[in-house]
Amino acid sequence: MKIKLASVFVDDQDKALTFYTEVLGFVKKSDVSVGDYKWLTVVSPEGPDDIELVLEPNVNPAAKTYQTALFAQGIPLTAFFVDDIEAEYARMTALGVVFRKKPTKMEWGSFAIFEDTCGNHIQIQQV
Template sequence: MRVTLTSIPVTDQEKAAAFYTGTLGMQIRHDVPAGGARWLTVVSPADPDGTEILLEPRGMDAAVTYYEHLYNNDIPATQLETDDLDAEFTRLSGLGVRFPMEPTDMDTVKVAVFDDTCGNLIQLAQPQ
C-alpha cells in the first residue's frame, strides 16, 4: 500500500487553488466538475506523480466544526516538507503569507506553521 491522495477541506476552492498554485508553487493535477464543486487536486512540481492533495469543499457540518477547532487551537491540518525551511519562510513571508509559528528547531526537525487563507494551518517541516 501507498498513499496517493490526501485531502484538505477548504472554505473556498477557487481561493485555495490560487494559494496552493500561485503562492506555494504547486501544480494542478486534476480539475473536474463534481456536482456543485470540483475534484481539484494539486501536486508538488518536485514530484508530479506523487501524492495528490485534494482541495475538498468543507461542506459537512462535522468537517466545518472539526477544522474550525483545529484552526482555533493552532493545530496544523497537515504537514508539507521542504529542504530549506528558512528560504521558504522568507519567500512565503515576502508574499504576505501569515506564519503564526516562525521557524523553530525541534531536535530532529525544524518546523514553521502558516495559514493557507482557506481555513487551515499547515506545518512546514525540514528534517535535520
C-alpha cells in the same frame, strides 16, 4: 498498498487553488466539475505526480466543526517538507503569507506554521 490521495478541507476551492499553486508552488492536476463543486487536486513539482492533494470543499458540518476547532487551537492540519525552511519562510512571507509560528529549531529539525487562507494551519518542516 500505497497513499494516492490526501485531502485538505477548504472553504473556497478557487481561492485554495490560487494559494496552493501560486504561493506554495504546487501544480494543478485535476479540475473536474462535480455539480456545485470540483474534484480538484494538486501535486508537488518535486515529487511523484501520482500522490495528489485534494482541495476538498468543506461543506460537511462535521468536517467544518473539526476544521474550525483545529484552527482555533492552532493545530496544523497537515505538514509539507522543505529543503530550506528559512528560505521558504522568507519567500512565503514576502508573498504575504501569515505565519503563526516562525521557524523553530527542534532536536529532529525545524518547523513553522502558517495559515493557508482557506481555514487551515499548515506546518512546514525541514529535517
